[in-house]
Amino acid sequence: MNRKTWLITGASSGLGKALAEYALARGDQAVVVASSTASTTELASRYPETALALQLDVTDAAHRANGVRTALDRFGAIDILVNNAAIDYIGALEEQEEPDYRRLFEVNFFGAVALTREVLPSMRHRRTGLIVNVSSMDGFASLPANGYYSASKFALEGFTEALWQEIEPLGLRAMVIQPGSFRTGIERRTKASGRPIEDYSATAGAFRGLMDRLTPEMFPGDPRKAAEAIYMVATSSEPRHWVVLGSDAQRRIGVKLDQFRSEFDAGKDLALSTDFHGSADNAVL
Numbered sequence: 001m002n003r004k005t006w007l008i009t010g011a012s013s014g015l016g017k018a019l020a021e022y023a024l025a026r027g028d029q030a031v032v033v034a035s036s037t038a039s040t041t042e043l044a045s046r047y048p049e050t051a052l053a054l055q056l057d058v059t060d061a062a063h064r065a066n067g068v069r070t071a072l073d074r075f076g077a078i079d080i081l082v083n084n085a086a087i088d089y090i091g092a093l094e095e096q097e098e099p100d101y102r103r104l105f106e107v108n109f110f111g112a113v114a115l116t117r118e119v120l121p122s123m124r125h126r127r128t129g130l131i132v133n134v135s136s137m138d139g140f141a142s143l144p145a146n147g148y149y150s151a152s153k154f155a156l157e158g159f160t161e162a163l164w165q166e167i168e169p170l171g172l173r174a175m176v177i178q179p180g181s182f183r184t185g186i187e188r189r190t191k192a193s194g195r196p197i198e199d200y201s202a203t204a205g206a207f208r209g210l211m212d213r214l215t216p217e218m219f220p221g222d223p224r225k226a227a228e229a230i231y232m233v234a235t236s237s238e239p240r241h242w243v244v245l246g247s248d249a250q251r252r253i254g255v256k257l258d259q260f261r262s263e264f265d266a267g268k269d270l271a272l273s274t275d276f277h278g279s280a281d282n283a284v285l
Helices: 014-025 038-045 061-075 098-126 147-170 204-211 223-235 247-266 269-271
Strands: 004-006 029-034 053-056 079-084 130-134 171-177 244-247
Touching: 004 014, 014 029, 014 038, 014 223, 029 038, 029 061, 038 053, 038 204, 053 061, 061 098, 079 098, 079 223, 079 244, 098 130, 098 171, 130 147, 130 204, 147 171, 171 223, 171 247, 223 244, 244 247, 247 269
Parallel strands: 004 029, 004 079, 029 053, 079 130, 130 171, 171 244
Antiparallel strands: none
């Protein structure tokens, strides 16, 4: 049996927990981590031989180093790192408070980057391994009131795109997961930041108002089906770079691609007009 060892952040709820449960049920090993072990300990107790629950705040360097070291000591290798931990604040860009959006970037982007860097040396040594970075449809198509969250996910996607180009020649892989709205309870965890500004009432303000009326039924995605899909692409011999999950993500990303293509094509002559004469053939990229 080709058993894989997973390290999954944000595994106390939502997609992270669903993926951990699915991988363990398939006979794989999983290091399930979160800032609190209240939920992950219960999960690990059901699989005492193949699961390890650790408290790991992705923004804490000592937590990251200790978590990776403990995982390697227990299982010998980390085959798949899933950077899933994330937080969200809503509000117009002008409204949100700096400590909140800086914290958001520390968790969603810098924490994932740092944990990736912590895991890569052992993967490079073995010449095998996969980094799965969980982005969002908001990491490709931004919305008002969610700009800082989107920016953190845009950054994660840019990081991952460069990463796979650097590590694939070494036998390693990386991919981005772009989920839509899944029933993970995120509507209970998302908080507003800053005081509303009346001028944004029709844009960011409308989104703030919607948050108060959200119900689970408004989220079409099934976390268990997402877990199965992520497991399938992560363990497939056919490499993927972008994996869109959910009907709303498929729709929103499709609209953004159409909009970009339209403006891209319309701006072709303008783009070409800004080169030095005859220099296009000498471009380094």
